[in-house]
Every structure is written in structure tokens, then in C-alpha cells.
Amino acid sequence: MRETLRYVASRLATTFLIVLGAMILLFALSALVPGDPATALLGPAATPEYVQRFIQEMGLDQPWYRRLFSFMGNVFVGNLGTDVLSGQPVTRIIANVLPYTFILTFSSIGLAVAFGVPLGCYAATHRGSLLDHLLAFVSVAFIAIPSFVIAIFLLLIFAIWLDWLPVMGAGEAGNWFDQAQRLILPTIALSVGWIGFIARLVRSSMLETMGENFIRLSRAYGLSNRLITYKYALKNACIPTLAVLGMGVGRLLGGAVLVEIVFSRPGLGRLMFDAISTRNFPVLQGTVLVVVLIFVLTNLLVDLSYAAIDPRIRRQGSR
Amino acid sequence: MNPDLPMITIRNLKLDARTEHGPAHILRGIDLEFGRGRIVGVVGESGSGKSTLVSCLLRLLPSNIERLEGEILFDGIDLLKLSPSDMNDWRGRKIAMVFQDPMTALNPLFTINTHLRDVLKRRFPQISAREARERSLAMLTKVGISDASVRLDAYPHQLSGGMRQRIVIAMALLVEPDLLLADEPTTALDATVEAQIVDLFDQLRQDFSGSIVFISHHLGLVAELCDDLCVMYGGTIVETGPVAEVLARPRHPYTRALLDCEIEDDHGGRLATIPGEVPSATWAMDACIFASRCAHVADICRRGPTVLETVAIGHKAACKRSREVLP
Structure with a gap:
């Protein structure tokens, strides 16, 4: 028990350091971006007086260490700055889209595990069977096809030709059934590649384990x-599969952007993408930081489940 | 079950494995029988087929087997003719096994208790978790593990190699098998621990009513522990008989050479070696299997394979010149 507690404590400390490092890196990147951030944000049409006022308001005239500390201090109290376009706090903007991203990410990973693990086990225990060969072929295909292509096909088939499911948007607020219906296709689009990936992974690690002496011993005892x-x-x-799942969550958090666009769903990826294209630096910084935080926490969870x-x-x- | 009949009778057991260079004759026709309550030592160099022989008794063979012929009669039932599920029924019930390497024989993610309980539950389906634990505790104590209740809840990595081998032996004894197969159970251990494990086997035979097949490449160890000895070479049995008789009067030059390898000679204390190499497993055996390394080889040895012949009561050797060269 003490061993376990000490392990958890050491992993928590590492997690904290990683987040701190990410913050410093993010800050450094914003300082290193070529050009003057004020002009970049306000555009060439802005008057010099307006630019000057903006610089003062944003604190851009302060020395870098002071800006770093005020940035970190703000982050720790949950203030990620203000969206320069809408004037809204970035924290609130992110809080608005976060539930959609969470639901989509974890339903995709959940679906991938629910199908990938049994398929991988079956393939490993029935090596050379029809399903094993089929799985090898289909999973490679699904891993190779980008998820937005699958998304477009799903959209065509189930929403347009068959007209089974409503698709565009995330659904009416408060209407759980509507939201769940609109979650189905994006979840499938994101998870098929992962189903194939997890099935392959489970199959190969299972086959490796099956060759171990302790499995032979179990067989010798009938x-x-x-x-x-x-x-x-x-x-x-399980162990290598868990490691990949930790990565998968991180990838899906920010990387679901194309699927989000195809189904016009709000989400972190979408937010990040828009922030980049409008050079909305506070929103971009805030989103990246939140993605880093969730990613690090997920990996902490993975590490703890290893243990x-x-x-x-x-x-x-404990060593 | 006729008590006069041997418990195990192996007749002309042949096993070929598929290789790139054609079939490899891993077992070239094994004939062996032994009764209940015997400890049979099987010795031979690596590659002589002794581990494969044990795997055949369990019918747990690798997938590259091309041919498996002959009979393995266990109380009159041919194990090779059983359906896979019937065969599985024998494992962990009538036959149990102790593997060579205790470091890899236990699953690192499960406690000792889980290992023993699952094996017990398979053998005695009616057993409760509590009774399984009690029996496991008693057995761990019996195989010489102190602090058994602590060890039972430990994971394999928390135990030493010697202790793990004791646990694997405890597992084998818990299922009360008629036949216990021990595949070099001491080879992976330190010399001092090896002696302890051999002592343990020696003690255990007091209340173990089944037979043990004890594989080793160490003749001295077999001499200490076993009733019968079976010397294997190149996938054949070259000599078999009661341990004392075979070691006192070996009738095959290979057994003689093995003995010389174990005993220091008078001049400078160097161990003897056997020159030459074991013939390839793909060789068709058109002569005595030991001819290429035998100090007493003659023309007669190269004319066709040699078969086991009775040289004394219960003592057989496969050597055409046995009477001349090892009187």
C-alpha cells in the first residue's frame, strides 16, 4: 500500500512538472512568433494609436519575465486570457466546447476498445482463420483511410441516401436523444481506424504472451x-494496448478537427483550427494548454492503471 | 487396472519435425515402460530428445510436428489416440508437470494464490476458495516454504528462483497426479539450491504414490534420486535399467563415456569429454547412432541401426559389441 501511494505521488509530481514545462514552452512560442503580435492581430488597417492602446492593454510592453509570471499566475487561477475577437474570456469559450470533445473522444475510444479487444483476442486464438485474415486486411485498410474520408462516406450513406440519422451539428442543448443520435456517425468515423489498430495490437501482444512459459504451464495443467x-x-x-490508448486520447482531443468540420460539430480541434486561421493567439494558447493538460492527465491515468x-x-x- | 502391468508403456514412439532441410527425426523410436511409484531418470545431452519425450507424454507439442507415431499407453489407454479435449482432461488431473525455468513459469501479474487456486479448482471443481487456500498453505509448508501465508499472497517477482521452483512443485503435488513430469527442474538454479530441490524430491517420494519422470543432464543427480535410469542419445534410448545396476555395470559405451565425464580421473583431475558431435537429426540412421563418436566402433556397428537388447534382468542396452567391449 505504501509502495502504491509513493508511486502515485511520484507520478503526480512528474505530471505537474510536465504541465509547467508546457506552459513555459507555450509562452516562449508566443514570444518567438515573428512579427509584432498586436499588428498581426489587428491587421494592417489599424491606426498606430489603436495598436499602442492594444499593446498596453494586453501588457505586451512589459518585460518578458513579468509577462511569463502573470501568464502562469493567471493560468493557475483558471484565467486563460481574453478572446481578442469576441472579447469573451477564453476559459468560457473552451468550457463551452469541451463537453462535445470529451464525449466524442471517449465514445470513440470506448467503441474502439469494445470491438478491438475481442477481435484481437479472437484473431490471436484462431490464427490463420478466415476472420484473422479478414481482420488483417480490413484493419490495415481502415488504419490507412483518413477518418474524414470515412466521415464523408458515412454522411453520404446514412444521412443522405438512407436518411436514418440526423447529422449536422451536435444537437439541441438539453435534448439527450438528439445529441446521442448525432454522436453516432462521428464516433464511428473516428473509431474504425482505432478498432483496427487495437485489434492488431491485441492480437500481436496476445500471440507473444501465448508463447510464454507460464501459458505453457497453464496448458500443462489443463x-x-x-x-x-x-x-x-x-x-x-493489456499493457501495450493501454499505452496506445493513452496516445489515442491525446490524438483525438485535438485531432478530431476534420471530422468535427465534416459534421459541423463544435470541439477543441475546431476551436484550435479557427484560432490559427484568425491568428487569435489567446484562444490558441488556451486551447493548446487544455489539450496538454487533458493529455497529461490521461497518461497519468494510464500509468496508474499499469501499476x-x-x-x-x-x-x-518506489525506488 | 491391472497392478502387474506397467503404468506407462511407450512403444516405438517416433516424432519428426518439419525443418528447411527436410524432416528432423527428434524421436527415432522410443521403447520404455515403468510401473507405479517409480522415479525414472532420463539423462542425455541437449538435443537428445528427452524434453520432447516429456512433451509427448503431455501431448503439448510445437506446431511444426510432421509425424507422430507409436503408442503411449497410460494404464492401458493410448494417449496419442485420445481426442484433444479428452487429452486435456488428463492434464492437471493424472499428469502434472514441473518446468525447467522457474523464473518464467509463473505469470508475473498474478499472485501465487491465484495460480494454485485455479489449478486446484480445475482438478477439484467442488473445492471452495477457502479450502483451496488451506490446501495451498499446507502444501507450501510441505515443500519447505517458510511464512507460507505471506508467500501465498506474494507475486512471483517477490520470490527467489528456488522458492518459485518449490511453488511449481507444490502446484504439481496439489493436483495429486499419477504421473509427475519434471523437465530439468534444477538446471536453472544455483548449485546449493539445486541440492535443496533434489532433497525435496527425495522427501516427497515418501507420501507421493505416483511415478516421476525426472529429466536431467546430470548423471550424479539421477543416481541419487531415481530408481530407474534411461539414457538417451540422438532421439533414441541407448540404455535403460535400474539405476544401481546401470551405473555399476554400464553396457553401452555412451553411458560409460557419460560416467567418465562425471568422475574426475586420477591424472590432474581433468574431466573427460566425448569427442565428436551428435549426428544431425535429419540423418536417416543407417548405422548405430553412436558409431561416429564411439571409441569401440567396428564394421558391424556401421551395418544397420542397433536395437535395445536385454543384457540382464530389467537392463537393456543398444550396442552390438556390448559383450566384447564392456563385459
């Missing part, structure tokens, strides 16, 4: 195939 596959081997095969699965990791953490 344990049932089900017990060997789903209890003994799957737990071992829950593998007792050898708990021990390493």
Missing part, C-alpha cells in the same frame, strides 16, 4: 482455453 485467454493472457496483453495491473511497476516506482 486449464480451460477461456481461462487462459481471457484471464491469464489478456491481462499481460494496478503489473505489480512489478509499483515496485519500480
Whole structure:
């Protein structure tokens, strides 16, 4: 128990350091961007007086260390600055889209796990079967096809030809059924590649585990195939899969932008994309920071679940 | 079950594996029988087929097997003719196994208790978790693990190699098998721990009613522990019989050479070696299998393969010149 607590504490400390590092890096990037941020934001038509006032308001005339500290101080109290275009606090803008991103990301990963893991187990235990070959072919295809292409096909088939599902937008606020319906196609579009990926990964780590001596021992004692596959081997095969899931969450958080555009859903990716194209630096900075934070927290969670699965990791953490 | 019949009878067991260079004859026709309550030591160099022989008894073989022929009669039932699910029914019930490397034999993600409980539950489906734990505790104590209740909840990485091997042995004994297969159970251990494990086997035979097949490449160890000895070379059995008899009067030049390798000679204390190499597994065996390395080889040895012949009561050797060169 003490080992576990110490491990959790050390991982939390690392997480905090990573977030701190990300903040400094983000700040440095904003300082290193060529050109004067004020002119870039306000455009060439702005009068010199207006630019001057803007610089003072944003604190751009302060020395860099002071700006860094006020930036970090603000972040710690949850203030990510003000959107220069709408005048709204960035925190609120992000808070508005975050639920959509969360739901889409975790439903996609959830779907990918729900299908990828059993498929991978089946393929590993029925090596050379028709489904195994089919899976190898189809998963490579799905990994290779970009998710927005799948999104467009899904849109064509299910929304336009068959007219089964409403698609555009995230749905009416408060109407759970409508929102869930509109979540189906984007979730499928994002998860098919991951289903293939996870199935391949589970298959190969499962096959590797199946060759281990301790699995041979279980067989020598006549344990049932089900017990060997789903209890003994799957737990071992879980570990590399979890690592990939941690990465997957990070990718989907900011990387779902194209699917969000196809289905015109709000989301972090979309927000980031718009912020880049309008040079809206405070929004961009805030969004990236939130993505970093969620990504780091997800990976903390992955690390902690490793420790829950593998007792050898708990021990390493305490050293 | 006729008590006069041997428990295990292996007849002309042949096993070929598929390789790039054609079929490899891993087992070239094994004949062996032994009764209940015996400890049979199987010795031979690496590649002599001793591990494969054990795998055949469990019918847990790699996928590149091209041919498997002969009979393995266990109380009169041919294991090779059983359906896969019937065969699986024998494993962990009538046959148990101890593997060579205790460091990799236990799943690192599960406690010792989980390992033992699952094996017990498969053997005795009616057993409760509590009874399984009690039996496991008693067995761990019996195989010489102190602090058994702490060790039972430990993970494999928290235990030493010797302790892990004791746990694997405890697992084998918990299922109360008729036949216990031990594939070089001490090879991966330190010399001192090796001696302890051999002692453990020696103690355990007091209340173990089944038979043990004990594989080793260490003749001295087999001499200490076993009742019967079976010497393998190149996928064949070259000599078999009661341990004391075979070691006192070896009738095959290979057994003789093995003995010389174990015993220091008088001049300078250097160990003897056997010159030459084991013939390739793809060789068709048109002569005595040991001919290429035998100090006593003659023309007769190169005319066709040699078969096991009785040289004394219960003592067989596969050497045409046995009477001349090893009287």
C-alpha cells in the first residue's frame, strides 16, 4: 500500500512538472512568433494609436519575465486570457466546447476498445482463420483511410441516401436523444481506424504472451482455453494496448478537427483550427494548454492503471 | 487396472519435425515402460530428445510436428489416440508437470494464490476458495516454504528462483497426479539450491504414490534420486535399467563415456569429454547412432541401426559389441 501511494505521488509530481514545462514552452512560442503580435492581430488597417492602446492593454510592453509570471499566475487561477475577437474570456469559450470533445473522444475510444479487444483476442486464438485474415486486411485498410474520408462516406450513406440519422451539428442543448443520435456517425468515423489498430495490437501482444512459459504451464495443467485467454493472457496483453490508448486520447482531443468540420460539430480541434486561421493567439494558447493538460492527465491515468495491473511497476516506482 | 502391468508403456514412439532441410527425426523410436511409484531418470545431452519425450507424454507439442507415431499407453489407454479435449482432461488431473525455468513459469501479474487456486479448482471443481487456500498453505509448508501465508499472497517477482521452483512443485503435488513430469527442474538454479530441490524430491517420494519422470543432464543427480535410469542419445534410448545396476555395470559405451565425464580421473583431475558431435537429426540412421563418436566402433556397428537388447534382468542396452567391449 505504501509502495502504491509513493508511486502515485511520484507520478503526480512528474505530471505537474510536465504541465509547467508546457506552459513555459507555450509562452516562449508566443514570444518567438515573428512579427509584432498586436499588428498581426489587428491587421494592417489599424491606426498606430489603436495598436499602442492594444499593446498596453494586453501588457505586451512589459518585460518578458513579468509577462511569463502573470501568464502562469493567471493560468493557475483558471484565467486563460481574453478572446481578442469576441472579447469573451477564453476559459468560457473552451468550457463551452469541451463537453462535445470529451464525449466524442471517449465514445470513440470506448467503441474502439469494445470491438478491438475481442477481435484481437479472437484473431490471436484462431490464427490463420478466415476472420484473422479478414481482420488483417480490413484493419490495415481502415488504419490507412483518413477518418474524414470515412466521415464523408458515412454522411453520404446514412444521412443522405438512407436518411436514418440526423447529422449536422451536435444537437439541441438539453435534448439527450438528439445529441446521442448525432454522436453516432462521428464516433464511428473516428473509431474504425482505432478498432483496427487495437485489434492488431491485441492480437500481436496476445500471440507473444501465448508463447510464454507460464501459458505453457497453464496448458500443462489443463486449464480451460477461456481461462487462459481471457484471464491469464489478456491481462499481460493489456499493457501495450493501454499505452496506445493513452496516445489515442491525446490524438483525438485535438485531432478530431476534420471530422468535427465534416459534421459541423463544435470541439477543441475546431476551436484550435479557427484560432490559427484568425491568428487569435489567446484562444490558441488556451486551447493548446487544455489539450496538454487533458493529455497529461490521461497518461497519468494510464500509468496508474499499469501499476494496478503489473505489480512489478509499483515496485519500480518506489525506488 | 491391472497392478502387474506397467503404468506407462511407450512403444516405438517416433516424432519428426518439419525443418528447411527436410524432416528432423527428434524421436527415432522410443521403447520404455515403468510401473507405479517409480522415479525414472532420463539423462542425455541437449538435443537428445528427452524434453520432447516429456512433451509427448503431455501431448503439448510445437506446431511444426510432421509425424507422430507409436503408442503411449497410460494404464492401458493410448494417449496419442485420445481426442484433444479428452487429452486435456488428463492434464492437471493424472499428469502434472514441473518446468525447467522457474523464473518464467509463473505469470508475473498474478499472485501465487491465484495460480494454485485455479489449478486446484480445475482438478477439484467442488473445492471452495477457502479450502483451496488451506490446501495451498499446507502444501507450501510441505515443500519447505517458510511464512507460507505471506508467500501465498506474494507475486512471483517477490520470490527467489528456488522458492518459485518449490511453488511449481507444490502446484504439481496439489493436483495429486499419477504421473509427475519434471523437465530439468534444477538446471536453472544455483548449485546449493539445486541440492535443496533434489532433497525435496527425495522427501516427497515418501507420501507421493505416483511415478516421476525426472529429466536431467546430470548423471550424479539421477543416481541419487531415481530408481530407474534411461539414457538417451540422438532421439533414441541407448540404455535403460535400474539405476544401481546401470551405473555399476554400464553396457553401452555412451553411458560409460557419460560416467567418465562425471568422475574426475586420477591424472590432474581433468574431466573427460566425448569427442565428436551428435549426428544431425535429419540423418536417416543407417548405422548405430553412436558409431561416429564411439571409441569401440567396428564394421558391424556401421551395418544397420542397433536395437535395445536385454543384457540382464530389467537392463537393456543398444550396442552390438556390448559383450566384447564392456563385459
